[in-house]
Amino acid sequence: MATSTYLSNPGVLVNSVSLTDQCTSATVTNTAEALESTAFGGTSRVFVAGLYSQEITLDLYMSYAASETYATLAALVGTTTTVKVSNTVAGLTTPSATEPCFTLTGAYLEALPVINANMGELSTISITFKGGVLTTAVS
Secondary structure, three states, X not given: OOOOOOOOOOEEEEOOEEOHHHEEEEEEEEEEEEEEOOOOOOOOXXXXXXXXEEEEEEEEEOOOOOOOHHHHHHHHXXXXXXXXXXXOOHHHHOOOOOOOEEEEEEEEEOOOXXXXXXXXXXXXXXXXXXOOEEEEEOO
């Protein structure tokens, strides 16, 4: 059985700003809505792809310093931007088959938790960019 192993240390760019040093998790999801196309006489349900929906979810340490998490994201709430994620930092600028770069153009940021504080813990937030067009670069 073939397997592929890589150390997960993603590179992340939001609105051309690197948040790699603040990111602890990145998930890129591409979904096709299931539209039922079963006709009379069918014995099983049949589906076809409908509209596509993309999401990029990032878990980030919250930092209020210039060019960090809050400064980068605050003005993006309610707007669209471009988000790039690769399984390595190098994949952001020179993607390859083993270091693809996923780019979500027109990604909408609906909400930004501005504070998430617990005693004795580093502040973290989870944000989701929705919609837009997802492209994958492998060269």
